[in-house]
Amino acid sequence: MTDPLSLALPDPDATDALGAWLAQTRPPRAVVYLEGELGSGKSSLARALLRALGVTGPVRSPTYTLVERYPVPGGEALHLDLYRIADPGELEYLALDALADEAVLWLIEWPQRGGAGLPPADLRLRLTVAGEGRRCEADAGSPVGRDWLGRLARICPDSVIS
Template identity: 50%
Template sequence: PNSLNLYISDEQQMIELGAVLADSSGLEGVIYLQGDLGAGKTTLSRGLVRSLGYTGAVKSPTYTLVEPYELERGAIYHFDLYRLADPEELEFLGVRDYLSGGALCLIEWPQRGEGWLPAADLEVRIEVSSPGRQLQLLANSPRGEQMLEAVQA
């Protein structure tokens, strides 16, 4: 199957899911993170980045739009396009360089960059469902399917 629903009951579980996704991605590809403000997109991103050994703060790059993490095991580029006024601005951010391979790109608010972003290997849709979060994972490529399989294992 290329889609999976799961209930993630707290922040810690969200962080652990991030680690599974990072590992199974091979640190390459594109993950879209969808959901309202406060859904948990950055929390999941933090789990991915921290699983590579990064110990600093991982915040939503709301004003800078992208935060690069270049770590020993590989690179993660974390985008938050919430404040992107015009998708054409993505050209000036050097998105093409980030997306040219050899890195994992996490993109919050991908709908703001529609038409200017590469397709996602995996889409993660998050909804608040107190006390936790209901997630839908959609795989759009073999890499995405590999991530789904790892989550199910």
């Protein structure tokens, strides 16, 4: 694939900027795994990306609902938070297969809890706390993700890439 991209996110504005860059370079269809510990910024980044895609109104964390749906250009974005999933078999109750045709963007927090019941990642974003800010390690999981990561690397300022 391509080399991972390491990004410094020193403050919430930087996370919002990353969301905007991801929206600007987004392919027509993609699956994004958002990985990291509690408080690492997964929901904040998902919210920033959805806002940059034109979502207005509340953008809720799907911690309790498990999935939130949002209209975005080209179809629908699904934002999943699988923290409360104890077994991948529980995904069956979310009826994700019925939503898959309309979903042009999947944003999946805690994907390791979904196992093989999830579509494979095009892009993996691993968020960690770094001092007062965050770090994001982005790497591709498919040719779509590799192309997306390449476009992202071309528009990110050098001050963010480390």
